[in-house]
Amino acid sequence: RVPGLWTRVVPARAGSTVPGVVGEEAEVTVSAGSNGKDEKAVASYWGVPPEKITKDDGTEWKWHCFRPWETYRADLSIDLEKHHAPTTFLDKVAFWTVKAMRLPTDIFFQRRYGCRAMMLETVAAVPGMVGGMLLHCKSLRRFEQSGGWIKALLEEAENERMHLMTFMEVAQPKWYERALVITVQGVFFNAYFLMYLISPKLAHRVVGYLEEEAIHSYTEFLKELDNGNIKNVPAPAIALDYWRLPKGSTLRDVVMVVRADEAHHRDVNHFASDIHYQGRELRETPAPLDYH
Amino acid sequence: RVPGLWTRVVPARAGSTVPGVVGEEAEVTVSAGSNGKDEKAVASYWGVPPEKITKDDGTEWKWHCFRPWETYRADLSIDLEKHHAPTTFLDKVAFWTVKAMRLPTDIFFQRRYGCRAMMLETVAAVPGMVGGMLLHCKSLRRFEQSGGWIKALLEEAENERMHLMTFMEVAQPKWYERALVITVQGVFFNAYFLMYLISPKLAHRVVGYLEEEAIHSYTEFLKELDNGNIKNVPAPAIALDYWRLPKGSTLRDVVMVVRADEAHHRDVNHFASDIHYQGRELRETPAPLDYH
Ligand SMILES: [Fe+2]
Ligand SMILES: [Fe+2]
Numbered sequence: 001r002v003p004g005l006w007t008r009v010v011p012a013r014a015g016s017t018v019p020g021v022v023g024e025e026a027e028v029t030v031s032a033g034s035n036g037k038d039e040k041a042v043a044s045y046w047g048v049p050p051e052k053i054t055k056d057d058g059t060e061w062k063w064h065c066f067r068p069w070e071t072y073r074a075d076l077s078i079d080l081e082k083h084h085a086p087t088t089f090l091d092k093v094a095f096w097t098v099k100a101m102r103l104p105t106d107i108f109f110q111r112r113y114g115c116r117a118m119m120l121e122t123v124a125a126v127p128g129m130v131g132g133m134l135l136h137c138k139s140l141r142r143f144e145q146s147g148g149w150i151k152a153l154l155e156e157a158e159n160e161r162m163h164l165m166t167f168m169e170v171a172q173p174k175w176y177e178r179a180l181v182i183t184v185q186g187v188f189f190n191a192y193f194l195m196y197l198i199s200p201k202l203a204h205r206v207v208g209y210l211e212e213e214a215i216h217s218y219t220e221f222l223k224e225l226d227n228g229n230i231k232n233v234p235a236p237a238i239a240l241d242y243w244r245l246p247k248g249s250t251l252r253d254v255v256m257v258v259r260a261d262e263a264h265h266r267d268v269n270h271f272a273s274d275i276h277y278q279g280r281e282l283r284e285t286p287a288p289l290d291y292h
Numbered sequence: 293r294v295p296g297l298w299t300r301v302v303p304a305r306a307g308s309t310v311p312g313v314v315g316e317e318a319e320v321t322v323s324a325g326s327n328g329k330d331e332k333a334v335a336s337y338w339g340v341p342p343e344k345i346t347k348d349d350g351t352e353w354k355w356h357c358f359r360p361w362e363t364y365r366a367d368l369s370i371d372l373e374k375h376h377a378p379t380t381f382l383d384k385v386a387f388w389t390v391k392a393m394r395l396p397t398d399i400f401f402q403r404r405y406g407c408r409a410m411m412l413e414t415v416a417a418v419p420g421m422v423g424g425m426l427l428h429c430k431s432l433r434r435f436e437q438s439g440g441w442i443k444a445l446l447e448e449a450e451n452e453r454m455h456l457m458t459f460m461e462v463a464q465p466k467w468y469e470r471a472l473v474i475t476v477q478g479v480f481f482n483a484y485f486l487m488y489l490i491s492p493k494l495a496h497r498v499v500g501y502l503e504e505e506a507i508h509s510y511t512e513f514l515k516e517l518d519n520g521n522i523k524n525v526p527a528p529a530i531a532l533d534y535w536r537l538p539k540g541s542t543l544r545d546v547v548m549v550v551r552a553d554e555a556h557h558r559d560v561n562h563f564a565s566d567i568h569y570q571g572r573e574l575r576e577t578p579a580p581l582d583y584h
């Protein structure tokens with residue numbers, strides 16, 4: 001299964017962002033179905049052709065969900081052990097909320113770390129989207145800049161979604177797992193939405209602690225890969241391009257870069273919480289952008 | 293008033309995305325307040341320094357809300373007259389909903405186009421965010437790619453927010469206008485959210501028609517500038533950088549590029565509606581990215 005992959009790319013509208021060039025409006029956009037089977041044309045007066053992008057080596061860029069300039073090499077040197085010791089009451093609420101959520105998760109997944117990673121990434125991609133959306137609406141309501149935090153949080157959400165897109169290539173969700181994801185998303189989205197409205201300080205701290213747990217889970221995942229309990233299969237193509245991994249990279253390499261991502265999210269969210277703790281608003285401190 | 297502008301930039305963490313380089317974690321992040329007055333330090337173990345970016349000419353990049361590679365030259369050659377003739381029942385619902393919303397807007401603003409533009413951009417930035425967020429959650433729930441549509445819609449939302457950030461430099465909202473914006477956002481966000489859940493086909497069509505009206509308003513704005521009823525002040529600094537406008541550009545130039553943006557949004561949303569009309573899902577057709 002290769003989701004989101006199209007076999008044909010429609011011709012690019014040359015110079016679409018250059019003024020003075022008369023745009024050649026395509027009357028019809030032809031696009032192939034997601035699995036190459038249903039090649040039905042989308043006929044539209046509004047046909048807006050996508051860009052044609054090539055990789056460094058001249059071959060066609062085959063992903064529509066991310067572009068070459070969004071890819072990166074993960075910073076594997078990041079400190080994986082950093083921890084925010086909970087001291088205030090709110091910190092303790094955040095810490096024990098996360099610890100309490102971990103118990104049922106451990107029982108449910110046992111040592112199935114591939115499945116666990118895939119399932120948890122569907123949840124991990126929610127906070128960044130909720131936070132980014134709320135800051136976006138706040139920026140509009142208050143006629144004020146965001147200091148780059150909207151983008152930083154949306155980037156985090158997109159990064160987590162890419163983790164999911166990667167893991168679903170190596171683990172297939174069963175029907176009851178899909179049902180569970182739908183339920184959990186419904187509950188978690190609303191809970192986090194409310195939490196962010198009431199106390200962004202608490203919300204970011206909770207995510208900081210969730211990320212600390214994520215780092216731990218991925219370390220366990222690596223152990224299972226190293227002792228042979230989980231097969232170290234080749235890395236999916238999407239991971240090679242997204243993290244600029246060398247050819248021949250394996251699942252182990254993917255888990256390494258994903259774990260580094262989680263450490264970066266931990267930093268950003270604990271930092272965001274700290275800013276709130278110091279009585280400031282996020283927009284007063286420039287957000288870390290492209291911090292992976 | 294210069295919102296979201298910092299006078300000092302903390303040192304960048306060199307090579308943060310390069311593996312193998314030992315990251316120098318800053319223990320303390322110092323950042324200036326948004327108006328340079330309250331230079332309070334944010335002390336944080338998690339201090340995540342922002343990147344230091346320079347412009348092409350070597351001077352420091354002063355915006356934290358957008359980066360050089362997100363700027364563009366607007367395609368002024370785009371057809372401003374394109375219109376989707378409503379034929380189906382849903383199209384007519386969309387068309388007359390927008391027409392009905394125009395009447396009170398015209399009465400409220402009369403010929404105050406600067407104020408009108410600023411106020412309407414606070415609403416215009418909502419649909420892209422709601423659509424992007426819903427597609428993001430859907431992608432997570434269904435374990436499937438989005439074909440780039442999440443990003444395309446979020447880019448539209450961000451582009452509209454930049455319109456607001458630009459116009460608020462030339463028009464200051466009064467207290468009752470701020471109150472109105474808060475109320476309108478509360479109603480419109482929820483209405484659009486529900487509409488997108490029930491019928492994305494209708495939702496995108498409504499935005500398509502809203503953009504057609506926006507093009508019309510900006511054309512009226514240009515007329516008022518040309519006949520001297522509105523003063524053609526210099527373009528704000530943020531506009532010069534965002535649209536790569538030459539030095540000495542004026543409000544008229546800004547309205548020209550903003551109107552071109554609206555024409556692009558019109559195309560994208562009518563196109564998205566067409567895709568739904570043909571019984572397909574957005575993800576099956578690659579989204580237009582960087583389509584400005
Ligand atoms: Fe993740
Ligand atoms: Fe994470």
Ligand SMILES: [Fe+2]
Pocket residue numbers: 413416451452455550554
């Ligand atoms: Fe706009």
Ligand SMILES: [Fe+2]
Pocket residue numbers: 416452503506553554557
């Ligand atoms: Fe627009």
